[in-house]
Amino acid sequence: MPTNDYTDEQRVEIAKQQYLPYSESDPVKIGKNKEKIGYVSQVNNKPTGEQSFVITDKYVPPTASLSERNQVQEITVLYKGSTAPSVSNVLNPFDKEYDDVRKDWLDNDVPTAIQIINGGAPVVTPQLQSSANTLKEAMRLYPNAQVYVYGHSLGSMNAQYAVANVNKKDIGRINGGFFYQGPNIYSNLTPKQQDTVKALNSLDVLFNYVDAKDLVPIGYGVGKSTVGHLIRVDSKKVGAVDQHMWGGYQFDKDGNILTDKEGSLQLAKYATNQQLSAINNLRKGFMKSGGGLSSAEEIFLDAAEGLAITQGMKQTLQGEIRDLKAMFDTAIENAKELWQNTLSDARGIGSKLTEAEILTALSNGGATEAKIVVETVQECEKSLAEATKIEQEYDQLLQQINEAIKSQVETDQQLAKQLGSMYG
Incomplete structure (x- = not known):
């Protein structure tokens, strides 16, 4: 574009x-x-x-x-x-x-x-x-x-x-x-x-x-x-x-x-507005020939607008994912620290107990490494996987729109000629 x-x-x-x-x-x-x-x-x-x-x-x-x-x-x-x-x-x-x-x-x-x-x-x-x-x-x-x-x-x-x-x-x-x-x-x-x-x-x-x-x-x-x-x-x-x-x-x-979530949002908004402005100028260029837009031109412009908006949404999502990842990393580190502190305190209180007895006592109280650390890691990984899947779906959609635009230009020589004369 x-x-x-x-x-x-x-x-x-x-x-x-x-x-x-x-x-x-x-x-x-x-x-x-x-x-x-x-x-x-x-x-x-x-x-x-x-x-x-x-x-x-x-x-x-x-x-x-x-x-x-x-x-x-x-x-x-x-x-x-x-x-x-x-x-x-x-x-x-x-x-x-x-x-x-x-x-x-x-x-x-x-x-x-x-x-x-x-x-x-x-x-x-x-x-x-x-x-x-x-x-x-x-x-x-x-x-x-x-x-x-x-x-x-x-x-x-x-x-x-x-x-x-x-x-x-x-x-x-x-x-x-x-x-x-x-x-x-x-x-x-x-x-x-x-x-x-x-x-x-x-x-x-x-x-x-x-x-x-x-x-x-x-x-x-x-x-x-x-x-x-x-x-x-x-x-x-x-x-x-x-x-x-x-x-x-x-x-x-x-x-x-x-960058962070706010930075990604601002840059995505700017990039989308730049592309939509370019598409609007392209629309004006097509209209100069008179008689309104042809069906090929309408399809091309609609696809281009869809591409711009989808790219902006994907960029915003990427910022959200990076923010989530940072938050998850912190949550996992905190969970690991909590488990180590819990274990250390228990060892201090039950100094005469064996390690197995200490772990059993903690387990009876609902405090285990699996519950404190492993479950936290699994929950974070699940949420991140879901967000990543959405990003992949955006990638697939973007590829489909790009292919549609390319196909439209390849099959309509008049449209290709107009684009070439405007921006060749």
Whole structure:
């Protein structure tokens, strides 16, 4: 389905592009299949230290005519994170990265971290301000485009601040914001900026990913507001640098990030809405030919909508299953601990009894390992098996819908031709 409809894993791949040395007009491709997401139409390397790319669905630079720029339907703004410090680029003024490191760390990272630790500040760093100008200018240059914003680390702070400064009339154009492993800058925002964030958060289009095993994303916690829905990443432990660079992120076979139930729900809702929006645009494209929808088009669109909704339900269920598994693991550990404590107490009380006599006494009182531990394990495994069976049924349904869509396109050449002309 054509649109900015990517998996969580693909979005991380998109975010990683911020660290690559792209030049203007370069195509931007992700994944093993080198899927093209657009072209670099602008490269920013500002005196504030801000480094960012503006990617458009077709190559249309800022110098193009207004009529050309009006044709751009999607733009993606990528904000680069901090340049990694080294002995050379910190101590050697002749190193090509010397200025980048000083601007990133001394002028932005450290001052902002201090502000966040101390509850915020009324004045932010120049790099955050220039990043906000970058987004506003991109939205002005491409007035008909839907907007996606990505950032990692310092780039996450830049991206968070940029969307907080979007004009109220343009909020509806922000179609997705994805912020990775950066500090929480909400406390640094003015009341007006916080109102803008609240409006965007209510649209469920911003997501702030945090791997708690990484030390960089500070300022998050229970009851603290964030720019975007907080997605708590269920990560594995890796080295400190790799932890910060997405190394601990885990994804399921469908490319969905492993997170808690609330995170899965929010991401599933967003993915479903993105797909349904794309289907609606497809419907409008079919209608342009006049005469209403053909039966083939109606079947195709109905199947596509069913696929989107079913995928969303499955993703939500997967979050529920992970939550259940964590709860069951805790219940089993508690049951094992209870049995060991019960056995220890009994041994202390019946110190003159043999082990067999102690177990018999406990059994007579209704306390056995089978009852306390084994039954708990069996109940948990039964519930998990039932949930997993439902997930498998969703997989079967998704396969059936996909096959139906494929069959419809293969047997209707006119439909295939229309899809090819729209999104080929």
